[in-house]
Amino acid sequence: MAPRELYELRRRVLRAGRADAVVAHPADDAIGTLHFAGRLGAQIVVSASFFVAPGPREATHQLRYMATEPAVQGRGFGRRVLVVAETTLASVGVRRVWANARDSALGFYRACGWSVLEGSEHLSAETQIPHTVILKDLGPAPS
């Protein structure tokens, strides 16, 4: 799957379908970036991308562009793609991940085991939408 295959879902779900919205990230094709997605038939209906980016508390990878197709939200696809992503990241030694979460999605992230960084509430410079920094530990270091 090429990152550009995710752009339509990113645009539709995260940028209200705006044709002029920038939905490509400069590091989409970078070594170390990991994209996860799920299809129903031919259509990509859920995606999550992890970028190498230092965050708070020594987190090393940032989740961006978490999105589920509106018609199938609430069916567990978001959780499933995060489980696969987090398991994969843990298997290559990633210990802690972070994200700027939309406040409207905090319940989803909490349900998926992420924690809020107290005092990190802010407006996104890109979208002006309220966000909060979240973190998740991916498990103990391998022995």
Ligand SMILES: CC(C)(COP(=O)(O)OP(=O)(O)OC[C@H]1O[C@@H](n2cnc3c(N)ncnc32)[C@H](O)[C@@H]1OP(=O)(O)O)[C@@H](O)C(=O)NCCC(=O)NCCS
């Ligand atoms: C947030 C989003 C990715 C969740 O994906 P989803 O596929 O609908 O989520 P799931 O069905 O896997 O839900 C997993 C759990 O989170 C809960 N949940 C999902 N969205 C929630 C929300 N907005 N608020 C509170 N809880 C939520 C579900 O009830 C479920 O809990 P349960 O398993 O205990 O019943 C999806 O709603 C979405 O794309 N929203 C618009 C874009 C967005 O805000 N993306 C995040 C940007 S930071």
